[in-house]
Amino acid sequence: MQLTKEELDQMDRKYRLNLINSISGIKPANLIGTKSVDDQENVAIFSSVVHLGSSPAQLGFIMRPQTEIPRDTYPNIMETGYYTINHISESFIKKAHFTSAKLGRGESEFDRMKLQQEYIGDFFAPFVKESPVKIGMKHLESIPLPNGCIFVIGLVELIVMPDEIINSLGQMDLSSYMGVGISGLNTYYGLNMLDSFPYVRENEIPEFE
Template identity: 80%
Template sequence: MQLQKEEIESLEQKYKLNLINSISGVKPANLIGTKSLNEKENVAIFSSVVHLGSSPAQLAFIMRPQSEIPRDTYSNILETGFYTINHVSESFIKKAHYTSAKLERGESEFDRMKLEKEYIGEFHAPFVRDSAVKIGMKHMDSVPLPNGCIFVIGSVEMIVIPDHTINDLGQLNLEGYSGVGISGLNTYYSLNKLDSFPYVREDEIPDFE
């Protein structure tokens, strides 16, 4: 298949939606947890979390365009300034996926999808108890994108990771806790380590045949 821009735009709408959402490949599967000032908890799945920097530690994710009344996740982040990022594992992918449903405002996906929440220390937002990797985030900035989406930038305030999933170099073994990735909007893949290579220096590049 080879498609030019005009042909892409003329595709049947659902087919085009699935195609464009999947051509970027496998993306990380994360649940973002929030809580409003009036104690309403919310959790929703996102596949757009990206690394921005290590020093200071910053992550970001993309929020869809908001209506006049923002969805619970974004509204809670703006209201409180805090949220959590929780890796999804194979054991709860179905529950995680269904958090994408548009529930009534204020209804908790934790309760509806039977996802157990967890609070750690004094951190305001809830974590997902079954998640192996839990990250506490503080909202730094929201950058509007040309398509109406919002690039939400945050600082890493807390990391909770099982000791056995980290090697001596600080590298995370996603296979060690059955982490999963998302292709498109609703297809999940297991993650298996294939290899690990050294930091690349020009004078150490192998002679490739």
């Protein structure tokens, strides 16, 4: 298959949406937890979390355009300044997926999808108890994107994970806790570690055939 921009523009809308959402490959699967100023909890699935820097530790993710009736995640972050990022594992992918539903204001996805909220220390926003890797985030900046989406940048304030999934170099083994990735909008893949290579220096590049 070979497609030009003009051919893409003329495609069936749903087919094009699925295709373009898939061509970037496997994306991380995370639940983002928030709480409003009046203590209403919210959790929603995202596949756009990216690493921005290690010192200071920063992560970003993309919010869809905020309509006249915005979803809870972004207003909660802007009002309180805090949110959580929670890795999804195979044991609860169905529950995690259905957090993408548009629920009524005041209805919590934690309750509807039977996910357990967890508070750690005095961190304001709720974590997902089922998640093997939990990250507490503080909002730093929101950048409008040309397509109307918003790039949300946050500072890592707290990390909670099992000791056994980290090796002596600080590298996580995502397959050890059956972490999952997302292709497109609704297709999930298991993750298996295939290999690990050293930091690349030019004089150590092998001779490839």
